[in-house]
Amino acid sequence: MSATTAQPAAEVRPPRRAGLLRRLLRDPGAAVALVFAVLIVLAAVFAPLLAPTDPYDNDLSLAMQPPGSPGLPLGADSQGRDMITRLLYGLRVSLLMGVAAVAFGGSIGALLGFLAAFYQRWLDGPIMRLMDMMLSFPAILVGLAIAAIFGPGIFSVVLALSIATVPLMARIARSSALVVMRLDYIEAARATGMTDFRLIWRHLAPNCLSAIFVFGTLRFGQVILLGSALSFLGLGAQPPTPELGAMASEGRNFLFFAPHIAVIPCVVIFAIVLAFNVLGDALRDALDPRLRV
C-alpha cells in the first residue's frame, strides 16, 4: 500500500473480505464470538417470528413464575409475560439503540476527526479541545441531563450514547487520519487538483475505515452496556417496551424472591458485550498487519 500510484482510487479498497474472515476464524474465541453475535442479531431481527407470545400481553396470574414452569422455560416477569419473548424483543431495542448510537455518534465523531486531521492548522486545536471537554463529562451525567430535557425514552438514551461516542471516535479517526495524511498518495491526489471534500471522501476516509470499524465494534459492546445502565436508571425505554437494562432494573426489586427476572437479562447483556469485545479485539488483530504501514 506504500507504493505511490497514479490510480489511487483502485488501490484504497479496505482489506479483502475473504482474507479477513479467514484470519478472524483462525482464533477460536473470535469464531465463537462471531457466531454468537450473528445469532443474537438474527434473533433480534426475527423476534416476531421466534417469540412464543405477545410481548405486551400480560397475565398477572403467571407473575414471577420461575424458569422451568410449564410453558415458560425461562419463567415469567413480574407482569406474567414470557421471559423469552421479552428477551427477544428486548434484544431488538438494545441492539437498535447500540447500532443507532454507534452509527450516529460514530459518523459525527469520524467526520470531526477527519476535519481535525485534514485542517490540522486551524481546526485541530478547537475540535480536539472540544472533544476533550466532552470526554470529561461522564456519559451517565449526559444521559441524566438529556432525560431531564427531553424526558426519559429511547431517543434520549440514543442521543446520550451518541454524544458519549463522538469524542472517542473523533480521536481514533484523527490519529488514524494523521498517519494517512503523511502518505504520498494523498500528496499525489492533491497534486491532481482534487477538492478537499473529494480528497477526504475518496482517499482519507476509506483508508481509515479499518481502525474505525474495529473501534465501532468494540464501542458497540460498551454502548449496549451503557445504554442498559441508563435504562436501568429509568432513563431509557418506557413501559411496556422491553429493553434489557430496564428488565434488569425491574427485576432488581425481586432479586431475593424471583432472581431470574433480573439475572437473565444481565447474563444476556454480559454475553453480548463479551462477544462484541472479543470480536473487536480479534478484528483488530486480524487487521493489524495492514495497519502497520
Added chain:
Amino acid sequence: MKRMLGAALLALSVAAPVADTWAQPAPRNTLVILREIDADRFDPHRTTARSAGESLYMMSDTLVSLDFDMRTIRPGLAERWDVSEDGRLYTFHLRRDVTFCDGRPMTAQDVVYSINRWIDPATRSPVRWRAGPVKEVRAKDDHTVEYELNEPFGELLYQLTLFFASVVDRNAVERLGDNFGVQGFNGTGPYCWVSWTPRQELVLQRHPNYSWGPPIYQNPRPQVERVIWRIVPESQTRIAALQTGQADITQYIPHIAIPQMRQMPNVRMSTQENYFWDYFLGFKVDKPVVSDPAIRRAVNQAVNREAIVRAVFFGQAQPADAYLNPNVEGFDAEAAKLVPRFDPDAARRTLDEAGWRMGPDNVRVKDGQRASFLVYAINTQIARQSLEAIQADLRRVGIEMRIQLWDATVGWGRLATQEFDAFTMSYPYVTATDAFSLYFDSQNRPTPNRMNWADPATDEALRKARTAVDPEVRQRAIAEAQRIIASNYVWLPIARDQIWVASSQRVEGVRAHGIYGVGLYKGLDIRLTR
C-alpha cells in the same frame, strides 16, 4: 498445616472485632427504628414529609389526638373542649401539667403562637388550609385557648390531630431561626431531640416528665430511654437488620416481603384496618380522549384491580372498589356502588355505544381521534408495575395508554404541568371531606386537583361538607360530592394500601396506628424486654 491454622486464626482475630461491631445488637434501652428516607427538616409548620411526621409525633403534641379507629377524637394537650352552637368558636381547656423538653411549662400562649406560626403566610406552610378559616386564635387565660373561625369547619378537630398542628416552643424557634427542626427542637412530646445527622440518624431521648400521652395508650408515659430513627434505604438490609436484632422496628417493608415476614418467628407484625393511604389514577377531564366520560368509564371497567393487588401488592392491599376506604369518616356506600366493577366486555360495550370503533392497529378511533392517552407518574416500583398492568388491561379493550415515568427529582414539577392526560399517585387522608376537598375542589387546580375538575355542584357540596354545623347535613353533602365524582369517573381507584409495622423479638407493645401514614404515632406503650 500448623502454619495454615495459625494464619487462619490470625485472619479470624483480625476479622472478629470488625464483624462484632457490624453485628452488634441494638443497645439496651435504646429503640432503633428504621426508615427508608430522611425528612427535609423537623419543623411541623414547614414540612409535609411523612418521615418528618413520624418523629414529630414523638417530639411534640397536638391539642387533640386520634384513636385507632381513625374516627374518635381523644384528648391531647387539651383535656376537653367545647364547640359553640354556630360552630365558629372552639374552646380548648388545656392540661396544667404539660412542660416542654427544657422544663418550661406549656401555656395557652404557646398553643396560640404555634397555630399562628402555622397559618402565617410568611411561614409558607403548604398545608395552611388545614387549620380552617381562622379568624383568631387567642389565649383566654393560661390554660384556655379560643379558636375562632370565620365560618364553621367540621373538619377542624381531625385536622388538629395532624402533626402540622404540633405545639412548639417559641424560644427555640426564635433562637434557632431557619435551623429550627434542623439543629434542634423543643416540644412537649414523649421523646426529646438529642441530635440529627441528616440521611443517617435522628436520636431522641425520653422526656422524663411526660405523663400526658393520649388515652388511646395503656401507659401515658414513654418506657424507652432512647429512640434512634435510622435511615436504611435498601429494603433487604432493613429486613436483615430486624431479623438479626440490629434494629427493632420498621414500617418500610416491601409488599413482596410481608407474607415472608409474617412467617418469621423472631419478627412481630402489627397491622390495622383503618389505614387510609390509597393509590389511584386521575384523569385530566379537559384533555382530549379522557374528556369523554365513556373512556373513563371503560377504563374503570377494563382494569382488573384484584389482579393488580395480587401481582403488584402481593395481596398486601385491598382492591379499591370505591374512592375511599369504607372505614373512613364520611364514607358513602351509595357512591361506592357507582364505581364500575371489573368487566372487560362491559368496557367494550361502553366504548362501542359511545362510538369508539376498533381501528386497524387495535386502538379504537372516534372522529379521527385515536383512543390513546399519556400518563405521568413518579418512577416507583408500584407505579411502574401497576401502570404496566393497567396498560395491558386497556390494550385488550382497544385503549392505548402511554406511560412516561419520571425521577422524583423532576417528577413533582412535571406533575404540576398540563402536559399529560392522566397520572397516578398515592396519598394519605383523615376523613372523606379531607380527601375530597383536597382533590376535587375547583380552587385546588392545577395541584392537587390535577384532574382540572371544576364543577359548581361539587364545590357547593364540599363547601357544605366543611361548613355545615349539623353533622347530618355534612354527611349528606360529602356523600353528594362522592356520588358526583364517582358517576363522572374522574379517577380510577386502584388499591388501598395496608400498613404493617414489623418489630423484633425484644420489643413489646407495638401497635400500628397509621395517621397520615405514620405507623407508630406517639410511640407509647413500646417496651424493650432486654
